[in-house]
Amino acid sequence: MYEQHKVVGEVLRSIEYPNTQVLLDAACGGKGAQIRLYGDELAGRNSSLAYIDAALVVNGEIKVVVEIEYSNVRPLYLCGKVFATALSSYHSREKIRIPLADEMMFVHVIQFLEEQSERQSRKRARRTSRLPQRAYLEREINRLLQDTRSRIRRYVFQYASSGSFSIGGNDAQALKKEILDFLRPSGTCSHEAQS
Numbered sequence: 001m002y003e004q005h006k007v008v009g010e011v012l013r014s015i016e017y018p019n020t021q022v023l024l025d026a027a028c029g030g031k032g033a034q035i036r037l038y039g040d041e042l043a044g045r046n047s048s049l050a051y052i053d054a055a056l057v058v059n060g061e062i063k064v065v066v067e068i069e070y071s072n073v074r075p076l077y078l079c080g081k082v083f084a085t086a087l088s089s090y091h092s093r094e095k096i097r098i099p100l101a102d103e104m105m106f107v108h109v110i111q112f113l114e115e116q117s118e119r120q121s122r123k124r125a126r127r128t129s130r131l132p133q134r135a136y137l138e139r140e141i142n143r144l145l146q147d148t149r150s151r152i153r154r155y156v157f158q159y160a161s162s163g164s165f166s167i168g169g170n171d172a173q174a175l176k177k178e179i180l181d182f183l184r185p186s187g188t189c190s191h192e193a194q195s
Helices: 002-013 075-087 120-126 132-149 171-185 190-193
Strands: 018-025 033-040 048-052 054-058 061-070 091-095 096-112 153-163
Touching: 002 018, 002 096, 002 171, 048 061, 048 075, 054 171, 061 075, 061 153, 061 171, 075 096, 075 132, 075 153, 091 153, 096 171, 132 153, 153 171
Parallel strands: 061 096, 096 153
Antiparallel strands: 018 054, 033 048, 033 091, 054 061, 091 096
C-alpha cells in the first residue's frame, strides 16, 4: 500500500544539497515518528495543524514539504493540506523545534494506481480528466499564496503511476529537479550548485 511513499522517500534521500536533512514518516521509510506541524503555540494537541509525509530541512529550517496522495482525492482535501501547512510555524521532534522557513515549497505527489479491469479503466479515465482541474488548482493556489504573502512560495503537483516512479525514472527525476530548482539561488547553474 505504501510502495509509492517508500519510493518518494528514496528519491528525497538521494537529493544532494548542502546542509540538508530528510524527515520521513514511517510510510516513507522513516523510523516511525510522525511528522507533525504546529502553529505558534507550544507543541500540543491544540496547536497541531497537519501531519505530513516528508520534509527537507535545509540549514535547520523546513524548506520543502512533500505529501503523497492517491488520484481520487478531491480538491478540498488537497487545499486543506497546503493551507494547514501554510498556517504552521514549526515541527517538534524529540524536544527539538525545527522552524518552517519563511520561503518554502509544498509538493503534492499524486499517484495513479495501476488498474486492470474495464470498470477500473473507466474510473481511471475519469481520474485522468481531473488533470486540467489539478492544473487550474495548482495555478490558483500559487496565485493565492503569493497574494497573501504566505511562507509557501511554490506549490506543485508531481504525477506518477505506481509502476513508473522508480528511483532512476523520469517521474523521480522530475521531482528531484523541481526541488533542486527551488532550493538553488536564482541564476545558479546546476554544476555551480554542486561545486
